[in-house]
Structure formats: structure tokens, C-alpha cells
Amino acid sequence: MSSGGETNGGAQGDRRAETLQRLMEVGRVHSGVTVMFHSAIAAKQGLNATEEKTLDLLERHGPLTAKDLARLTGLAPASVTGLVDRLEAKGFARRVKHPTDKRRVLVELDRQKIGELAVFFEDWARDIVAACEEFSTEELETAIRFLTVMAEAQRTAAARLSS
Amino acid sequence: MSSGGETNGGAQGDRRAETLQRLMEVGRVHSGVTVMFHSAIAAKQGLNATEEKTLDLLERHGPLTAKDLARLTGLAPASVTGLVDRLEAKGFARRVKHPTDKRRVLVELDRQKIGELAVFFEDWARDIVAACEEFSTEELETAIRFLTVMAEAQRTAAARLSS
DNA sequence: ACAAATATTTCGTTCGGCCGAACCAAGGAC
DNA sequence: GTCCTTGGTTCGGCCGAACGAAATATTTGT
Structure with a gap:
């Protein structure tokens, strides 16, 4: 090839x-x-940038404790409290009891809300699919490969910058 | 095809x-x-999001007056003053006299600074090029076409959301 | 059982960035 | 020239979001 x-x-x-x-x-x-x-x-x-980022983290890792969120977002513990308060108030996440340790608080996405949110993407997705019609399936496979490779390169680049 | x-x-x-x-x-x-x-x-x-956006606007439109920036960013005039102050302080842009109307202030990018900034992208660009080696030139052409189409779709989607 | 450690929240403060109102120039119309 | 409009800046105030320190609740270790 x-x-x-x-x-x-x-x-x-x-x-x-x-x-x-x-x-x-x-x-x-x-x-x-x-x-x-x-x-x-x-x-x-x-949603502000921090909240957005947090939702992405929850999406990728599943439920996380406040401490985990503090570590992953780089925020102070006290700030995480406020952050989670906001996400709860807006309905994107909720606090649930940790199964074994009552000190901890698990934060999990509200799947319901995330689902409703998908409505925003619908006509966008339709546009995307329509736009793809001018590409053969092989070409789309190439695009997939390409995007995968680029994503990886950007991920390492971002990591390099953040360090 | x-x-x-x-x-x-x-x-x-x-x-x-x-x-x-x-x-x-x-x-x-x-x-x-x-x-x-x-x-x-x-x-x-x-740079914060607003400053980033402003640099992008200057990149695309060339020098702009403060009023233009207020319109394009959606900020109040007073806020634009502060915004441009920050960009000047950080060296990314400067105020220049408007050729005919002394009331107006043109804000233009500092090309020098933008150029220096390109250093950040260098090893990233190298990675990209390296990653591209596994693609034939025809495949890259396909990727170009694909990215172009996707960019357009996202642009219209973003516009739809913002309205 | 008690002390030390751990997880989170509460409290008070700070800081950045935005806003409206008032305030200068500098045009433009008459 | 006078007056009104226009483009920007200054000033004071406000709000969201972050912080550190202290308080609270729970677990762990001895």
C-alpha cells in the first residue's frame, strides 16, 4: 500500500x-x-473548559473519586468540591456513595443527561454521513487509519508540551 | 472514485x-x-481562550480595529481595551495608528512573535511527517479531501449552534 | 479504644476578566 | 466655528472560579 x-x-x-x-x-x-x-x-x-475536561475524564475513566479528579484536573481538592457542585447543579454528574469507604465520594456521569445531549450532534452526524458519500469505503478506511495516526501524534505532542 | x-x-x-x-x-x-x-x-x-480566539481572528482577517474586535469577539468595548493590553504585554500584537482616522486603533499581529512560536510546532510537525510515511501520496490526497470536507461540515455545525 | 492518617467540605480570600458609565480625543455636518 | 457623533480608554464594581487553612467524618493501625 x-x-x-x-x-x-x-x-x-x-x-x-x-x-x-x-x-x-x-x-x-x-x-x-x-x-x-x-x-x-x-x-x-x-460549560466552562474545566467542566468540559472533567466530563471527558469521567467519560474515559468511568466514576472517579474527588481525589482522582483533583489529580487528573490539577485542581486543589477544595476546587473540586465546587466543580462537582456545578456539574451536579447542571445535571451532568452526581455524587454517589463509595461502596466500601464512606469518606470517599464517587462522581459519575448522568448517562441520561449525556444522552439528551446527543441530540445536539444529530444533525451534525447526519451532515457527516452525507459528506462521506463522496468517499468510497476504502477511502474511508484510509481516513480512519489517518485519523488514528494523527490522534496518536497529537497525543504525544500534547503530553510533551504539558510536561 | x-x-x-x-x-x-x-x-x-x-x-x-x-x-x-x-x-x-x-x-x-x-x-x-x-x-x-x-x-x-x-x-x-x-493565553486564555479569548486571547487565543483574538489571535485567530487577526490571523484570518489581518489588522482589525478595536471596534471590529469587539464585534467579532462579542466583547464590550471596554473589555477589548484590556484584551489588547494583555496581548501587547505578552508581545503577540501591537497597536498601530490608523492611516487616515486618528481616532481608530488598528491591532495587528506581531509576525516576529508568531514566528518564534512556530518552534513549538517543529517537533510536532516532524512527527506528523514521519507518521505520514506509511501513507502513499494518493492516500494523503484522500486525507486532504476528507479533512476539507469535515472542516466544512464542522464549520456549518458550529455556526448553527452559535446562532 | 485511641491516635494518626485519609477524604472531602466549609470558609474566607484572592485574582482575572468582563461590564457599564463617564470621559477624552478626533472626525463630520451645518 | 459649534455641535453632535464616533472610536477608545479609564474607572469602579462585580462575578466566577481558583486557592489555603481549618473543620468534619471516616478508616486504619497499634
């Missing part, structure tokens, strides 16, 4: 370089739009 | 549906990572 062969100094190399150039550019634009879309959704539900 | 043909009720349709399913999933992950990467960069330079 892949071409490889970097040592080619001719017209093919030029074409590839030019393609990469365009890819970076369109990738930049795509990133910008993605961020905008994301923050538009957040704004729509009255 | 494109397959079309939706009315096929057999195995091919199943495969395509399943592919779309995976595409949505990997797209979701990619979006999340993109947002993280973006905010990691912003944090690294001590």
Missing part, C-alpha cells in the same frame, strides 16, 4: 512534498474549526 | 455502515485530542 522511498529526488518527491504541504495547511484549518465547534457546544450548555 | 449506491441492502452495505461507525468513533477521539493539544499550546504561552 504505502510508497515509501524517500531518497527519490525527482518529480515524485516534489509532488509528495507539495502534498504534505497542503496536508499541513488543511490540517491546521481543520484543527481550528474543530476547536471552534467544540467550544460552541460547550458554550451552548453553559 | 466514489461508490454511491445506497440501496444495496446486502453485505457491502453492512460493511460500509460498520466503517462509518468506526469513523465516527475515531473522529470523536481525534477531536478530543486536537482540543487537548490546542489548549496545551495555549496554556504553554499563557
Whole structure:
């Protein structure tokens, strides 16, 4: 499938370089739009960046204790209390008793609420699917592979920056 | 290139549906990572969301007056003064005299500073290019097309949400 | 049983960023 | 020239969200 062969100094190399150039550019634009879309959704539900991030953490890890959240978000314990209060007030999460340790508080997503939220994505998803019609299934497979690789690269880059 | 043909009720349709399913999933992950990467960069330079957005506006529109910025960001005029003060203090933009109207203030990017900032992206860009080696040039062209289409869909979705 | 450790909340404070109102210029109309 | 409008800034106040320290509740260790 892949071409490889970097040592080619001719017209093919030029074409590839030019393609990469365009890819970076369109990738930049795509990133910008993605961020905008994301923050538009957040704004729509009255969530700030911290709350958004917390919901993502809960999505990925399942229920977490306040201490875990403090660690993962980088907030002080006292701040987590307020954060969870807000999420509860808005209906996105709730406190539940820890099964064994009564000191701890588990915070879990309100699946119901998250589900309702999916309505926002519906016409977007429809647009996406419609837009995909101009791609063959093989091309979509390529896109999947591509997005996977890019996601990984960005993840490591983000980690590098945060350290 | 494109397959079309939706009315096929057999195995091919199943495969395509399943592919779309995976595409949505990997797209979701990619979006999340993109947002993280973006905010990691912003944090690294001590920029908040508003400042980030403003730099993006200046990037896209070129120099803007304070009034324009107020309109485009949705901030009150008084807030724009503070915003531009911060951007100036951090070296990302500067006030310049309006050529004809002495009342107005043009805000323009500091290209120098933006350039220095590109250093942050360098090893990231290298990773990207390296990661692209496993794709043929045709596949990259497909990725470009795909990203372009997705960007457009997200742009309209974001606009729909914001209205 | 009691002391030390652990998890979370409460309380009081601080800080950043936004706003409205008042306040200067600097145009533009008459 | 005078007056009104327009573009920006200054000032004072406000609010959300973060913090540290102290308080509370529960578990663990001896």
C-alpha cells in the first residue's frame, strides 16, 4: 500500500512534498474549526473548559473519586468540591456513595443527561454521513487509519508540551 | 472514485455502515485530542481562550480595529481595551495608528512573535511527517479531501449552534 | 479504644476578566 | 466655528472560579 522511498529526488518527491504541504495547511484549518465547534457546544450548555475536561475524564475513566479528579484536573481538592457542585447543579454528574469507604465520594456521569445531549450532534452526524458519500469505503478506511495516526501524534505532542 | 449506491441492502452495505461507525468513533477521539493539544499550546504561552480566539481572528482577517474586535469577539468595548493590553504585554500584537482616522486603533499581529512560536510546532510537525510515511501520496490526497470536507461540515455545525 | 492518617467540605480570600458609565480625543455636518 | 457623533480608554464594581487553612467524618493501625 504505502510508497515509501524517500531518497527519490525527482518529480515524485516534489509532488509528495507539495502534498504534505497542503496536508499541513488543511490540517491546521481543520484543527481550528474543530476547536471552534467544540467550544460552541460547550458554550451552548453553559460549560466552562474545566467542566468540559472533567466530563471527558469521567467519560474515559468511568466514576472517579474527588481525589482522582483533583489529580487528573490539577485542581486543589477544595476546587473540586465546587466543580462537582456545578456539574451536579447542571445535571451532568452526581455524587454517589463509595461502596466500601464512606469518606470517599464517587462522581459519575448522568448517562441520561449525556444522552439528551446527543441530540445536539444529530444533525451534525447526519451532515457527516452525507459528506462521506463522496468517499468510497476504502477511502474511508484510509481516513480512519489517518485519523488514528494523527490522534496518536497529537497525543504525544500534547503530553510533551504539558510536561 | 466514489461508490454511491445506497440501496444495496446486502453485505457491502453492512460493511460500509460498520466503517462509518468506526469513523465516527475515531473522529470523536481525534477531536478530543486536537482540543487537548490546542489548549496545551495555549496554556504553554499563557493565553486564555479569548486571547487565543483574538489571535485567530487577526490571523484570518489581518489588522482589525478595536471596534471590529469587539464585534467579532462579542466583547464590550471596554473589555477589548484590556484584551489588547494583555496581548501587547505578552508581545503577540501591537497597536498601530490608523492611516487616515486618528481616532481608530488598528491591532495587528506581531509576525516576529508568531514566528518564534512556530518552534513549538517543529517537533510536532516532524512527527506528523514521519507518521505520514506509511501513507502513499494518493492516500494523503484522500486525507486532504476528507479533512476539507469535515472542516466544512464542522464549520456549518458550529455556526448553527452559535446562532 | 485511641491516635494518626485519609477524604472531602466549609470558609474566607484572592485574582482575572468582563461590564457599564463617564470621559477624552478626533472626525463630520451645518 | 459649534455641535453632535464616533472610536477608545479609564474607572469602579462585580462575578466566577481558583486557592489555603481549618473543620468534619471516616478508616486504619497499634
